[in-house]
Amino acid sequence: MGVLRGITGSILLLLNTVVLIGPMMVLALLRLLVPGAAFKGACARGVMAIAETWAEICKAIFALVTPTRWDIRCDEALSRDTSYLVVCNHQSWVDIPALVQTFNRKTPYFKFFLKKELIWVPFLGLAFWALDYPFMKRYSKAFLAKHPHLKGQDLEITRAACEKFRGMPVTVVNFLEGTRFTAAKHDRQQSPYRHLLRPKAGGVAFVLAALGDSLDALLDVTVVYPGGRTPGFWDLLCGRVPRGIVDVRTRNLDAALWQGDYQSDPQARERVQRWVSNLWAEKDRRLADLSRD
Numbered sequence: 001m002g003v004l005r006g007i008t009g010s011i012l013l014l015l016n017t018v019v020l021i022g023p024m025m026v027l028a029l030l031r032l033l034v035p036g037a038a039f040k041g042a043c044a045r046g047v048m049a050i051a052e053t054w055a056e057i058c059k060a061i062f063a064l065v066t067p068t069r070w071d072i073r074c075d076e077a078l079s080r081d082t083s084y085l086v087v088c089n090h091q092s093w094v095d096i097p098a099l100v101q102t103f104n105r106k107t108p109y110f111k112f113f114l115k116k117e118l119i120w121v122p123f124l125g126l127a128f129w130a131l132d133y134p135f136m137k138r139y140s141k142a143f144l145a146k147h148p149h150l151k152g153q154d155l156e157i158t159r160a161a162c163e164k165f166r167g168m169p170v171t172v173v174n175f176l177e178g179t180r181f182t183a184a185k186h187d188r189q190q191s192p193y194r195h196l197l198r199p200k201a202g203g204v205a206f207v208l209a210a211l212g213d214s215l216d217a218l219l220d221v222t223v224v225y226p227g228g229r230t231p232g233f234w235d236l237l238c239g240r241v242p243r244g245i246v247d248v249r250t251r252n253l254d255a256a257l258w259q260g261d262y263q264s265d266p267q268a269r270e271r272v273q274r275w276v277s278n279l280w281a282e283k284d285r286r287l288a289d290l291s292r293d
Contacts, residue, residue: 028130212258
């Protein structure tokens with residue numbers, strides 16, 4: 001039954017994507033080719049509407065083929081006219097459906113920072129491009145030591161991408177760990193947190209620098225899969241994820257976080273890093289508490 005669920009869900013998700021990506025691409029190309037700010041704005045809104053419809057159908061497919069119960073806890077009402085910065089722990093590809101369940105049609109459609117390689121994923125890569133998702137090229141420390149001229153390039157991409165989001169409500173999602181949590185990565189990093197990898201403050205610092213004065217609130221999201229095992233996306237489709245907890249805490253953003261230059265101002269850098277460290281220490285405690293629910 002589990003494999004049958006997985007195959008059925010995969011086919012339905014693929015059909016949903018194939019059907020809706022056509023009109024999305026038409027609007028995205030029109031926005032690119034046809035001049036006029038009003039027309040481009042209308043095309044952008046059309047792309048977002050199609051994306052929200054796609055996400056809502058995905059939610060219906062998961063509800064149809066899987067028994068997963070989403071326990072969504074939000075301390076304040078959300079608004080589609082409000083701009084949010086979302087920070088979230090990252091354990092699995094299941095985190096994406098968890099965020100869709102929580103935020104679709106309740107906040108502005110979310111923007112993820114993606115690895116550059118994902119642009120080559122069939123269908124989805126084109127959809128990510130149409131939705132203006134910024135693609136990040138991450139370099140290892142060893143690679144940057146040999147090619148120092150590339151240092152900071154990913155942060156410049158972040159800044160340029162955020163400039164596109166100005167003037168409209170947006171939900172920017174940032175996985176501060178930069179990669180999915182595994183025990184091996186945790187040990188390799190010698191992370192000071194029990195349930196989290198070390199957070200990367202640079203990316204969120206550039207988001208705040210580019211968008212801080214137009215962001216209304218921070219949504220501090222903690223995703224937990226009770227049971228002690230981190231599920232994969234296939235596990236979700238096969239019905240092996242009985243329950244997921246999504247805890248959302250709304251926080252105000254201090255304007256001091258985007259004052260000063262993160263790269264060149266040591267005080268500004270220390271201020272953001274301290275804020276991120278405190279945020280992550282609290283999240284680590286909350287993960288431990290939620291895992292016992």
